[in-house]
Amino acid sequence: MMEALLFLVVGAVAVAAAVMMLLSENAVYSALFLIINFMCVAFFYLMLDAPFLMMIQIAVYAGAIMVLFLFVIMLLGAEKLGEPTREFRWLAPLALALSVAFLVITGIAITQGQIDLQGPQTQPPLVRVAHAASNAGTVDVYADGQLIAENVVFKEASAFVPLAAGEHTVTLNAAGTDTVLLSAPLTLENAPERTVSAFTLVAYGDAPAIGLIPDNLETTEDRSGRLTIFNAFDRPVDLWDMGSEFNPDDDRAVTSSLAPGASVELPAIPENTDLRAWRFTEAGSKEAALFRLNNPDVFRIRRDEAQVLVLVSERVLAGTEQDLVRAVAVPLLSRALPSFGGPQAVGELLFTRYMLPLQLVAVLLLVAMIGAIVLTHKEDFRPRRRDVRRRVAKPLAAAISTQVGRDVLQPGLETPKLPPQEEEQPQPVAD
Numbered sequence: 001m002m003e004a005l006l007f008l009v010v011g012a013v014a015v016a017a018a019v020m021m022l023l024s025e026n027a028v029y030s031a032l033f034l035i036i037n038f039m040c041v042a043f044f045y046l047m048l049d050a051p052f053l054m055m056i057q058i059a060v061y062a063g064a065i066m067v068l069f070l071f072v073i074m075l076l077g078a079e080k081l082g083e084p085t086r087e088f089r090w091l092a093p094l095a096l097a098l099s100v101a102f103l104v105i106t107g108i109a110i111t112q113g114q115i116d117l118q119g120p121q122t123q124p125p126l127v128r129v130a131h132a133a134s135n136a137g138t139v140d141v142y143a144d145g146q147l148i149a150e151n152v153v154f155k156e157a158s159a160f161v162p163l164a165a166g167e168h169t170v171t172l173n174a175a176g177t178d179t180v181l182l183s184a185p186l187t188l189e190n191a192p193e194r195t196v197s198a199f200t201l202v203a204y205g206d207a208p209a210i211g212l213i214p215d216n217l218e219t220t221e222d223r224s225g226r227l228t229i230f231n232a233f234d235r236p237v238d239l240w241d242m243g244s245e246f247n248p249d250d251d252r253a254v255t256s257s258l259a260p261g262a263s264v265e266l267p268a269i270p271e272n273t274d275l276r277a278w279r280f281t282e283a284g285s286k287e288a289a290l291f292r293l294n295n296p297d298v299f300r301i302r303r304d305e306a307q308v309l310v311l312v313s314e315r316v317l318a319g320t321e322q323d324l325v326r327a328v329a330v331p332l333l334s335r336a337l338p339s340f341g342g343p344q345a346v347g348e349l350l351f352t353r354y355m356l357p358l359q360l361v362a363v364l365l366l367v368a369m370i371g372a373i374v375l376t377h378k379e380d381f382r383p384r385r386r387d388v389r390r391r392v393a394k395p396l397a398a399a400i401s402t403q404v405g406r407d408v409l410q411p412g413l414e415t416p417k418l419p420p421q422e423e424e425q426p427q428p429v430a431d
Contacts, residue, residue, distance in 0.1 A: 003047065014040035027073045031066060038062040050341025065365075072372060091375075124164050125188045125197040126215075130157040130332055132204040132232040132312040138175035139203065143168045143186070151175050155312060155330045160198060165190050170210060172203055182208040194218055195337055200308055204232035204261070211261045217306050219339045224268040225301040226336065231258045232312045233327050236283035237290060243277055257283045271303040280311055280327060290327035299331060308332040 014037050021033035042057035129141045129149040141149040141158070149158035152175075165188050172182040182203065191197045191214075198215035213230050220226050231237055239254040255264050275293040282288040291311065293299040301307070309331055316324040338344035350358055 006047065007044075010040050010043050028070065031069050031073060034069075035062050035066050038066070045341065048341065052343050052346060053341050056346075068369075069372075072369065076373065123190075123196050124162040125190060125199060126160040126217075127163045127188065127199050127201055128158050128160045128215075128332075130200055130202045130308075130310060130330075131155065132202050132310055132330070133206075133208040134313055134315045135206060136172070136174075136181055136203065136208050139181060140173045140175050141201070141203075142171040142173065145171075155314075155328070157200070157332050160334075163188060165197075170201065172208060182210065184210045186210065186212065198334075200230075200332065202230060202232060202310060204310075204312065205234070209261065211263070213263045213308060214265075215306065215308065215334065216265060217334060217337050220304055220306070220336045221268045223271050223303055225271055225303060226265070226306045227269055227301065228263055228265045228306075228308045229255055229258060230263040230308060230310045231260050232310050233260060233280075233290070234313050234325070235260065237311060237327075238281045238283050238286070239278065240281055240286055241278050251286070254278065269301045271301050273301045275299045275301070280329065291329050293329060299329070302333075304336045304338070306334045306336045308334075 017033045017036040017040065021030045021037065024030045024033060038057060038061045042054045042062065045051075045054040045057055127143075127148065129152055131139060131152045131154050133139075134154055136154075138151055138153050140147060141152065143163055148161050148163065152158050168186045168188065170182075170184055170186045171180055173180055186201070188199060189197070194216075196217060198217050200213040200215050202211040202213060203209070204211060211230065211232070213228060216226055216228070229239060236257050236259050238256050238258070241252050241254050243251050254266065258264060274296070276296060276299075278299075279292040280290040282290060299309075309329055311327055311329050313325050314328045316326055338348065
């Protein structure tokens with residue numbers, strides 16, 4: 001209720017400011033009303049949980065651009081009210097006609113477009129394939145006969161590809177051949193609460209089986225990452241955080257009795273969490289370690305990252321009498337979706353989808369600035385010419401003629417000569 005009330009109040013202020021901007025006769029007052037309108041739009045961005053766009057709206061539009069507008073207004077003297085000009089008489093009727101046409105077109109679009117009947121657009125699920133079957137070799141993966149992953153080797157994963165929601169038949173073939181290693185049904189569903197539904201298809205086991213992991217790519221919490229554990233080993237396992245070696249009481253079970261083919265998503269983990277004390281053990285035994293996450297360059301929690309940690313069975317000395325199997329953890333890394341209104345999300349949208357509209361808006365702003373300068377330019381304004389010639393009390397020719405006693409311009413004509421100056425008598429010096 002409070003959100004709706006705020007929207008109505010701020011929306012009314014924004015509309016009123018826009019109307020006053022158009023009706024004000026003083027250009028400075030119009031610019032100030034436009035600043036109020038920009039501030040209301042910034043508040044709407046904040047209500048939409050987009051603080052980055054709010055700051056951009058305030059800093060760029062309500063700040064820098066409006067300062068430029070005011071500078072041009074003051075420079076051209078457009079804030080001074082004078083006699084109404086008779087130029088551009090066609091401008092007001094044209095603006096009125098365009099406004100009426102815009103309202104008519106918008107009304108037709110709203111009434112006939114059935115906007116309220118349009119449902120939200122849903123993206124198809126994203127699927128990637130992780131190869132955790134050690135004896136299957138390199139494989140190609142098909143969904144309903146369509147190739148979705150090619151030459152996937154052991155302990156690696158393919159890129160995400162879109163796949164329609166619904167029932168599918170997944171087939172694993174030996175790479176480059178028609179030899180079918182596995183064929184299994186698969187069901188993909190869109191999660192309505194998520195921006196995008198993503199899945200990791202894991203092929204694991206001696207006789208390859210298919211495991212499907214819901215991949216959570218939603219925005220992570222501040223300075224945290226997401227970790228999902230999948231058990232592709234041949235027996236149930238536990239995951240322990242052994243804490244400090246000097247304080248055994250810090251030991252805790254991160255997850256317990258994770259069966260083969262099962263997965264678990266852990267709560268958000270702060271970035272740069274030290275995983276060197278984490279280790280996989282056999283179920284029910286804290287001491288029977290299978291694999292330790294003691295490599296900080298490989299096993300680490302990064303900000304805004306969704307990680308799937310797959311515990312696989314890797315064969316050692318395969319083909320000999322002693323066919324040994326060891327557990328190996330394989331991290332599959334993915335970037336989480338950027339937060340709505342954040343700098344990364346805005347940058348991706350601008351540079352991938354809206355670059356052309358953004359450039360068009362920049363051109364329109366330039367045209368609007370040039371138009372404002374043209375409309376406020378005074379054609380009849382002429383600067384007053386200043387006489388910079390030096391004025392003298394007596395022409396030079398007359399001054400010379402007075403000195404020599406004859407007219408230098410007319411040699412035969414005598415002119416009065418200045419009387420000779422009397423020599424100054426020396427003053428007596430007192431004793």
